[in-house]
Amino acid sequence: MNHPLLEIKNLSYTPQGLSRSVLNNINYKIYPGDFVILLGSNGSGKSSLLKTIDRRTEATTGDILLSNKKISHYSQKEFASQVITLTQNTVDSLFPSLTVLENCFLALERLSIKTFLNQQNPKQFFSTHLKQFNNNLAHHFSTHVSVLSGGEQQALVLALSMLHPPKLLLLDEHVSALDPKAAEHLLKFTAKIIDEHKITCVLTTHDLKTALRFGNRLLALSNGKVSREFNEKEKKALTQEDLLNLYLPPQII
Amino acid sequence: MFTAILSQLFPLLPLALAVYISFFILRATDLTLDGSFVLGAAVFAKMLELNYAPMLAGIAALTAGMLAGTGVALIQRKQKIDSLLAGILATFVLLSVNLLIMGRPNISLLAKVTLVSTGINASDLSVNILSGAYSSILCLGVCLILVTRYGLLLRAFGDNPNLLHRLGKNVETHRIGGFALTNSLAAASGCLTAQTIGYADIGMGFGLTLTALGAVILGQQLLQKLSPKHLLHGIQAFAVCLLGVAFYLLATNGLLRLNLNPIYLKMVLGLTLIMFLRTANICTTKRIYESPTT
Amino acid sequence: MKKYIKKFLVLATISIAATALFGCKKEIPTKKVGIILPIEHQALNEITQGFTATLTSLSKEKLDFKVMNAEGDINIQRAIIMQMRDAHYDLIVPLSTSASQMTASLVKEEPIVALAASIPESVRIPKETCNIAVVDDELDNNVILQLIHKTYPNITKVALIHSASDKILPEVDVVKADSPKYGISVRNFMVQNLADLYSVGSAIPDDTDAIFILKDNLVASGIATLIQIAHKKHILLITSDDATLKQGADLAIGVGEKEIGIEGAKLAAQILNGKSPCSLPIIKLTKPHIFKR
Numbered sequence: 042m043n044h045p046l047l048e049i050k051n052l053s054y055t056p057q058g059l060s061r062s063v064l065n066n067i068n069y070k071i072y073p074g075d076f077v078i079l080l081g082s083n084g085s086g087k088s089s090l091l092k093t094i095d096r097r098t099e100a101t102t103g104d105i106l107l108s109n110k111k112i113s114h115y116s117q118k119e120f121a122s123q124v125i126t127l128t129q130n131t132v133d134s135l136f137p138s139l140t141v142l143e144n145c146f147l148a149l150e151r152l153s154i155k156t157f158l159n160q161q162n163p164k165q166f167f168s169t170h171l172k173q174f175n176n177n178l179a180h181h182f183s184t185h186v187s188v189l190s191g192g193e194q195q196a197l198v199l200a201l202s203m204l205h206p207p208k209l210l211l212l213d214e215h216v217s218a219l220d221p222k223a224a225e226h227l228l229k230f231t232a233k234i235i236d237e238h239k240i241t242c243v244l245t246t247h248d249l250k251t252a253l254r255f256g257n258r259l260l261a262l263s264n265g266k267v268s269r270e271f272n273e274k275e276k277k278a279l280t281q282e283d284l285l286n287l288y289l290p291p292q293i294i
Numbered sequence: 295m296f297t298a299i300l301s302q303l304f305p306l307l308p309l310a311l312a313v314y315i316s317f318f319i320l321r322a323t324d325l326t327l328d329g330s331f332v333l334g335a336a337v338f339a340k341m342l343e344l345n346y347a348p349m350l351a352g353i354a355a356l357t358a359g360m361l362a363g364t365g366v367a368l369i370q371r372k373q374k375i376d377s378l379l380a381g382i383l384a385t386f387v388l389l390s391v392n393l394l395i396m397g398r399p400n401i402s403l404l405a406k407v408t409l410v411s412t413g414i415n416a417s418d419l420s421v422n423i424l425s426g427a428y429s430s431i432l433c434l435g436v437c438l439i440l441v442t443r444y445g446l447l448l449r450a451f452g453d454n455p456n457l458l459h460r461l462g463k464n465v466e467t468h469r470i471g472g473f474a475l476t477n478s479l480a481a482a483s484g485c486l487t488a489q490t491i492g493y494a495d496i497g498m499g500f501g502l503t504l505t506a507l508g509a510v511i512l513g514q515q516l517l518q519k520l521s522p523k524h525l526l527h528g529i530q531a532f533a534v535c536l537l538g539v540a541f542y543l544l545a546t547n548g549l550l551r552l553n554l555n556p557i558y559l560k561m562v563l564g565l566t567l568i569m570f571l572r573t574a575n576i577c578t579t580k581r582i583y584e585s586p587t588t
Numbered sequence: 589m590k591k592y593i594k595k596f597l598v599l600a601t602i603s604i605a606a607t608a609l610f611g612c613k614k615e616i617p618t619k620k621v622g623i624i625l626p627i628e629h630q631a632l633n634e635i636t637q638g639f640t641a642t643l644t645s646l647s648k649e650k651l652d653f654k655v656m657n658a659e660g661d662i663n664i665q666r667a668i669i670m671q672m673r674d675a676h677y678d679l680i681v682p683l684s685t686s687a688s689q690m691t692a693s694l695v696k697e698e699p700i701v702a703l704a705a706s707i708p709e710s711v712r713i714p715k716e717t718c719n720i721a722v723v724d725d726e727l728d729n730n731v732i733l734q735l736i737h738k739t740y741p742n743i744t745k746v747a748l749i750h751s752a753s754d755k756i757l758p759e760v761d762v763v764k765a766d767s768p769k770y771g772i773s774v775r776n777f778m779v780q781n782l783a784d785l786y787s788v789g790s791a792i793p794d795d796t797d798a799i800f801i802l803k804d805n806l807v808a809s810g811i812a813t814l815i816q817i818a819h820k821k822h823i824l825l826i827t828s829d830d831a832t833l834k835q836g837a838d839l840a841i842g843v844g845e846k847e848i849g850i851e852g853a854k855l856a857a858q859i860l861n862g863k864s865p866c867s868l869p870i871i872k873l874t875k876p877h878i879f880k881r
Binding site for chain 3: 295298301302306393398399400402403404405413414415418487490491492493495496497498500501502505543546547550551555556557559560
Binding site for chain 2: 117119120121132133134135136137138139143147148150151
C-alpha cells in the first residue's frame, strides 16, 4: 500500500476567545496524485482546514504529517518548497507594489536561487515560463503587480508556484474573486497544470458543478466535522442532486 | 545663495534618504531617526574630545546608529509593538543615552580637526567639498544596495512581510537590517551636521524627521512631474531625496531672504506641501495608504 | 481648477527663488544688526531687550535691528545665519552657546557678539579672522547653595523641584552633591509635565524650609502654582531667574538676563566704532547675584 503524502490525525482547532471549535476531530489521508475536492458551505471550516495544513494557523489538538513528518518539524524553507496555497486574495502570494520581474526573483527565494540564476539568462527564463501561463505577463516585466487585472494576478501566482512545482497544492477558492469567464478559464488551466505535473492537490469550493467536474475524491465538511467522504468510484457516481442534499441538512428545512 | 544651500544640503541628504527608506521602503513610521541623528553627533563629538582619530569617530558614529536601529527593530519583534510606538520609546531611551555619552548638553567642535574641516580656519569651499564627498559617497552606496538582491528583499519586507516569511526568509533579520541601515544613515547625517555647524547639541535633532519627511514627499511629487517614467529604484531614491531637500532649502532660504519672519516659515512650507499633495495625482502616496486587500 | 493651482504654485516658487536671488543687494543706509534666537524663551527675550535698548542709546549711528527666531530648528537657524552672513550684516548677535557655536563656524568675516554663550579663548583666538566677542553667563552651580546659605543661614531642608529636561538633570546632581557642605539637605522632586506641578508641589514634606528651582523652563512656566503652594505652607520660594520676583518669589539667584544684554551692547558699540572683536575681553557673568524682593 502506498504511503499517504498527507495524514490528518484527530485534528481540532478552536480559535482563541471562541467557545465553539472550528475544526472538530478530523481524520483524513491524502495520497500522492490525489485531487481532493473539499466541499462545504460558508463557515464549514474548509478554509481553516487548509490554513492549518499550510501552517498559517496552529491546530489546538491533533497532528498533521507531511511525508510521515510532522509539519511543525519542517523548517519554513523546506515547507515553503513543498506546500503552496493559492487563495482568492492574491496579496497572500504576491508583493503588490513590486514589479512582475521582482516578484519572479523573490519567488525563487524559496528555492536555492543559484541553481536557477546560473543556468541561463534569468529574464529569458522567466519570459518563457510566464508565457505558458499568460501571454501578457511576459510583456509587463516592469509593471507593478497591483496594476494587473485579477486574472493576470492569479495567473502570475500560479506561474510563480510552478517555477518549482510543490508536492502539495492547496487551492482555497482561488478563482472566486474573478468574473465567471476568467474563473472558468483559470480553473481549467489549473487542472491542466496539476495533471501535467502530477501534483497532489486539494481544492475547496462551494460550487457543485466544479465539485463534480474536477477531482478524484471528495470530502464534505459541515460545522467543522467530516460529514461525508467519497472515494474515486463513489465520486464518479455522484449527481448534483446528491450534493445538494449534503448542503441542506434536513434539520434546517 | 547657492553655495549656502549646497552647504546645508549635504549634511541633510543622508537623513532624507533614511526617511525615504524607512517610510517608503520599510513602510515604518520610524521616529527614532531624530534620536539617532543626535546619537551620531554625540558619539562623534565625544570621541574627538577623547582625542580619537576623526575617521575612527565617524565609523563609531555609524556603528552607534546601527545599534540604535537594531534596538528599535528588536522592540518591534514579532509585531508585538508597532513601529510608531517603538520609535517613540526608543527616542525616550536615546535622549538619556545621548546625554550619558556626551556628559553634558553641548560639545564644541569649533577648534577640532574633523573629517571635513582642519579646524576653525578651514575654508568654506573645502568644508563643502569634503562634506559633499562623504555625503554623496554614503548615499550613493546605500542606493546601490537598494538595487541588489538585498535591497529587493528589504522592499519585499516592507511590502508584504507575511509572504516574505512564507518564502522561508527570516523576517526579523530583514527588519533589523533595514532599521540598522536607516538609523546609521541618520547618525551619519548628525555626524556631518555637527562637523559643519561646529558643535553637537542634545536638542539638535528636534523635529528633523518630520522636516525630512516633508522634503521627501515634496521631492517625490517633483520627480513625478519631471519624469513620470519609472526609474531604477536606487536612482529614484537618490533623485527624490536630492530634489526634495534642495527644494526645501531653496524655499526656506528664499523666504528668509524675502524677510519672512521665521515664525511663519513652517506654516508657509506646510501649506505649500498640503497644496502640492492635494493637487497632485497622489499615485505614490496612494500606494502606501491603499489597503492591500483590494 | 487644479491645473491653475498647480501652475500658480510653480510660478510662485520660481518668483520666490528669483526675488530671493536678485533682491538681496539692497542699499543699506543704516548699520544692520542681526540677532538670532534659537528658540522662543522669556529669558532670551529679556537679553534681547537689554541689548537693543542699550545699543541704541550708545550708538551715534542709526541702527536697524533684525531679530530672527529659529523656533528650535537647526536647519532654519543655519539658514538665518547664512542669510545674515551673505547680506553682510554689520554685526551678528547669536544668543545661547549652540547658536554662537554655529555662527562661529559659519561666519568668517562679519563681527559676532555671542551672548549667553560659553566660547572659550582657546576657540576664539586661533581663528584667523578672530571676529567674536563673548558675554559668558554659564553659572557656577557650586556657589548657588553657598549664596542661599549666606542669605538664609537657618535653612536646612530644601525641596528642589525640577523637570526631566536633559539640561537640568546634571545640574540637579551638582546641587545635591554640593548640599552637605552648607548643612543643607536637598530632596529633589521631578515633574514630567506642567499638570504634575500642583500635586508634586503639594506632596513636599511639611518640615521643608524652602522650595528651590533652577533655570528650568518647564517649572518656571508654572511659577504661579509654586508661589501659591509656598504661600500656603509658609515657606520660602527661591528661583534662579530674577523675572520671577515680580510674580511673588522671595529670592532669585542668577545672572540678570538684562545685564547680559547690556554688557553685550557695550561690546557691540565698541565694535561698531571700529574696534576688533578680538581685542575685547570675554565678559564673564558667571557669578550669581542675589535678587531680593
